Amino acid sequence: MFVKVDFVGGEGMRVTQPRTVKRQARGRQRIADILDAALALFAENGYERTSTNAIAARAGMSPGSLYQFFPNKEAIADALSTHLVEQMRDAHSSAFDLARVTDLTLHELIDRMVDPLIAFNATHPGAKALLANTDMPAGAQGAARPLHEAVVDRVAAIIQARVPTLPATERDLAAMVSVRIVAAMMPPIVAAEGAERRALTAELKKALYGYLAPLDPDGS
């Protein structure tokens, strides 16, 4: 499931291990196992309450083996969040890039942006929860910041395309609020299934429409 990650440490890291290690297929698989185990355990019990020995055990290896792939516990969290953020960014770009936004009605535009996001978050439960979790180390949380900023920027760009006359300040504000509304509704949507999820999704879209319609030329 996971693949990359060769720890070539950040700034303040004391690297006991060699800078770069030529991973064999076996090693890459082990890294994936560690990240899978860590994701599950972090989501279950939180970062602090999860011991590295427990991660190693869940990944089917000894503590010593785990530390052949990661220099410390924090590096596991960082690698995990980096990986999650990458996947989320991919999902986001597929949601944002397509189509000339000016040709769509506001309803259509909202559909095109919201639906893929919900699909991604639904298939990756725990991803958002982990990145938003305050007990994760600073590095793991910080990894999500650029993503959030990028998302807000893109929404702002779309708003500008549709309403070029809107002052920059108001436009950025509207983008931020829109993103926050989506984020606020995501947990219950992901937790729900079937008809309930559809109902919640429809409600989210109503909220977005109600907020954005007064700004939009399409808003009747």
Next chain:
Amino acid sequence: MFVKVDFVGGEGMRVTQPRTVKRQARGRQRIADILDAALALFAENGYERTSTNAIAARAGMSPGSLYQFFPNKEAIADALSTHLVEQMRDAHSSAFDLARVTDLTLHELIDRMVDPLIAFNATHPGAKALLANTDMPAGAQGAARPLHEAVVDRVAAIIQARVPTLPATERDLAAMVSVRIVAAMMPPIVAAEGAERRALTAELKKALYGYLAPLDPDGS
């Protein structure tokens, strides 16, 4: 600042100390000191990363003294969240109870409900953050659940008063979404000051109005 709390333990508690202790004025003050110190440290470093010895030190006492007032670390978190929830509930009721809601315009209604909430959260920074924090023990988080449900219920009641024809399902959904929108905007509003806070507050109200107006008789 804080006062009550005599630990007469919940269900599964092993109480080494006597069930009830007659607190002297000195003791009540010490309890307040402990809760103040814990609130600050939990907000700074999170629950897990805060040691009981550190709480005692910040409160100006020895670890032994701390444990004369609380049976364990979790009890401190519980007492803290219970206290916070009580204060928030008071602030909420003053926001909800007054005035016959049917006599107000939707704009006025939103003002009357949102402004006191913002005022409370602004003067109690960290309160909401603590209660929403996932690394707090289950008991401390659970304490906020009844409050949230009560708030949603009250909003639902207000919606029903204004739009009696709305089906119960839709009404409850609208209440939940409204509360989530408010909660989502609260952190940046609390973090901001002056003009910025006012701008964010206005934006929150716009979002609420846009979402609720289609349901409301006043909405046009």
Next chain:
DNA sequence: GACGAACACGAGTGATCGCTCGTATTGTGC
């Protein structure tokens, strides 16, 4: 002023945790 309860202290205890290290096995390049 005496007596018990509440309050206060802080060194210490047992358990846990992140991480190491010495050693043994497996894979790769030649």
Next chain:
DNA sequence: GCACAATACGAGCGATCACTCGTGTTCGTC
């Protein structure tokens, strides 16, 4: 098949933490 890197193991080290306990001090009450 040899040499070396990569992988693997798990007992255990040092540090930290929640909490205890023995002892001493202050308060309320009569």
